[in-house]
Amino acid sequence: MSPRRKSRVVWSLAAIAIGLIFAGAGLWLIDRPDLWLWLITGTVFVLTGAVGLAIGDNAPQISWASIVGAELIVLYTLTPVVYLVSLSLKGGNADVNQGGFLPHDPGFTNYETVFEFSLFQHALFNSFGISIISTSISVVLATFAAYAVARLRFRGKKLVLSVALAIAMFPVVALVGPLFDMWRAIGIYDTWIGLIIPYLSFTLPMSIWVLSAFFREIPWEMEQAAEVDGATAWQAFRKVIVPLAAPGVFTAAIITFFFAWNDFVFGISLSSTERSIPVPASLAFFTGASQFDQPIAAIAAASVVVTIPIFVIVLLFQRKIVSGLTSGAVKG
Amino acid sequence: MGIRARRRVAAIAAVAGAAAGLAACGGESSGDTPTLNWYINPDVSNLEAYVTDEDGNQAPGGQAYLALKCSEESNGAYDITVRLLPNDASQQREQLVRRLAAEDESIDLMSLDPAFTAEFANAGFLQPIPKEQQTQLSEGMLDGAVEAATYDDNLVAVPLWSNTQILWFKKSVAEKAGLDMTKPVTWDQIIDAAEQTQTTVSVQAKRYEGYSVWINALISGAGGQILEDPQDGKDAKITIDTPEGKAAAEVVSKLGNSSAAPPALSNADEGGTVASFSAADGGFLVNWTYVYSDPNVAPFKDDLGWVRYPQTTDDDESRPPYGGINIGVSNYGKHTDAAYEAAACLTSAESQKTYAQSSGNQPARSAVYDDPEMKEAFPMSALWRESIDAAAPRPLTPYWSDISTALYSSWHPPSSVDPDTTPEESQQYIEDVLQGKALL
């Protein structure tokens, strides 16, 4: 048996084994209705293995190890998300209290609740507004700075990079106290601008890195070439450089948006009413419809709602995000 | 259960409060009518003025209803909008402190836990009340309620309702355990009874204010107190390392390490304890009086019993916790005169009666207790009043939030409490925290 063939057989069998373990564990341990999850997972793995064995050597370029691995990755990344969706569909306190993964009495009441709740609507509006504004400003400032860093020689360039690096490592919580004190003194506590300013500071380092990495890859000779060909400097910049730089700017914008959308610390410390409260902070302070209600399912529904934009962005722009993340080696 | 079904759709709300609620009913302030923002703690209906049952019948709700009613009665003098604070008392305080420290003009009235009233008054967050108005506002109020709203010999807030905890139990469980509930019971007895019947004793023992409420009641029940000379602020004398403190620790430790402890004991707040009490293996619960109005206990209301708060020791009478809500008027609001007028209306005898009937929260005015309708709606109202008279409030010190946090931190989780060491350690810790020598 060739090593390639041997590895294919081994991994096909491994997939079948994983599948059987899932199905078996499900039958052995898990009550209805959650049992279905385990059976379906098991079936997917068994089928993978069966296809792997049946397909023979006809598709040698497909590594079965990686397919089983990919299935495990998807299982890993999506389980908690699917659980949130499932929790959000649970039909009432009784259903929630029953526990388990899948709802017994599915329905959309929690979504109705969440959307009837005006603080949450305000929070969505605030979060979109604040995130988009700070992303735009941050990307513009970062583009200038990154251009300087990537293309110019000037004294203090190292300083710019060091400041960016230091800010990226800065413990955000250490700032909220003094910022709260200052913001209340100058009267921008609980306002959009009060959140936009700190978001700017903390997204700039990432944007600068992502962008300067992109700018270094741009073949700037083309600009000169265009100028030689008679284009003005502005035309050369607009026609040649902008299209090349745009993907980088876009990537930086996405990663910046993620940061602003995700922020919690500034949100809970520097805002408090529907005037400026962002989504993550509003989630943390949900209460039930009355003092007797546990808001678990409603929080889950709200969580699903605020994850949808992330999902869409990730599906549409995954390639850009990955290249941005690894080029700048930053994190949002 | 009908009420509940409607409520779920009603409104979920959060800390900072939604602009929802009364805007629709009260009508946006037209012309000169000042809008007063009232920050309320969650109660029976949160932002909804009415609760609606399955058949579509409407009944008055909680504070939101009072706001609506008083706005109407004011004939345009003011228009109250309710905004909601978080569920637990510590977070309510945290929210208000932050906003008041920022001198936020959008707070006019606030529902304040008595435990934090002293701190707010000391910080200058509350608008001082003229002396004559103080007498007027406090007339007919229970002494305990007035005391809990007084700081530095001034009435600084107006009691809306007073509250106390009683022992709720399932009659079937007590019967099975052979426990005579007509006589005062001790913590030992109910824990033993629960162990014996394989049921649980639910107490608020999450790492939050409610846990300090329990500890304070236990220490007071043994005849002690958490501190002496509350007016000394950070130099008050802490008295937890005492035989009374030890007696309290014994109860906490016993329940914490008992099979009678519900699974989520160390994470249980008021709502969580009602949930574990309502579960099949629920046996006993100490909780505020509003439990009677909680839809979770409706299914077994026939089996629901209530007696006075359990005793810490065999000999001393119990000292139930004192709670409730005072209405404070912010120093930074724009309409303080209207706000005091509104506070007077919200806390009138009539308001308190309506509020008690809808929310199950006890009135702060003694006259309301004698009302026949009240007696009929709440068969245990005599016990309520007796409990309030016997209640031990938490110390009225501006530093209560620090003391409380240090206290519940060092006693948490209940299973880790050691009667021989915990009281001493927590006393030392509280003293250090007050003196700025230890972190929280």
Add this chain to the structure above:
Amino acid sequence: MASTTTLEPTKAAPGGRRAKARSPESAENRLGWKLAGPAVAVMLLVTAWPMLRALYLSTFSYRLTDPDNREFVGISNYGVVLSDSLWWRAVGVAVFIMVVTVAVELVIGFAFAMVMNNILVARGLVRASILVPYGIITVVSAYAWLYAFQPTTGFVNQWLHLDPGTNLFDDFWGSIFVICLAEIWKTTPFVSLLLLAGLSQVPNDAIEAATVDGATWTQRLTKVILPSMRAAIMVAVLFRALDAYRIFDSPFIMTGFANGTAPPSGLVYNAMIQRVELGLGSAMSVLLFLSVLIIAFGLMKLFRVDLSQVRGD
């Protein structure tokens, strides 16, 4: 792509505009600062200024709700913090979370990177799914894991047939376990993507040569693959370690810093925002900042690499 070059520690400095040097150096200096200046100013505005204010406030005993008793206490706040076991415990908790999560994330992240490196079908799908945990709001992830492990309402206890009384959030180890789990779930994708970028740096002929020489899989891994991924691993460790040390959202949501799970950032929050104890809180802010600096420098020393070089400067 860009990734392949920037992760090389020894990348040559880019040519830059100097190549065509139409203007004297001072003009380029000015332009450089004109372009980079605003960004630097904004970054410093929200960090340097509050930090200086924190330094100033940290010399007072000052509680916002007791303004009359504000007094100058010199550096005694620092003494209080540094001599308090709670502070050191918090540092210990953060370091524990840091070590555990980074170690686990490197292992899982490497496995994921290997898979993604080899996979030929459904690449986009796998990449998109791995970006979901990365992009999801940390608070949402914390809620998902918190609810999953709740004794009655969650599913994990039921699936594992644990005793109904089991509540992981009852004690320190249970709480810290779930906190680490949530953290690992959320940030492993970031690590795996960095490692994937590093993996594509590994010269294929070197691996083949090693295979021909009869090297075992382990030998290939430790002698060829990992050494050529050094830069990527280093960046991943540095960034994740600093992030993990600053952890705040998950313990805030899951335990409210109960059961001794408060990291230093939790203590700072409690002092500053909850107790409005600005003096002591400011001192802790300063110390938190210093401890992050120490860890950052320690890691950089450990890797013997100047980070700004890694950035491709």
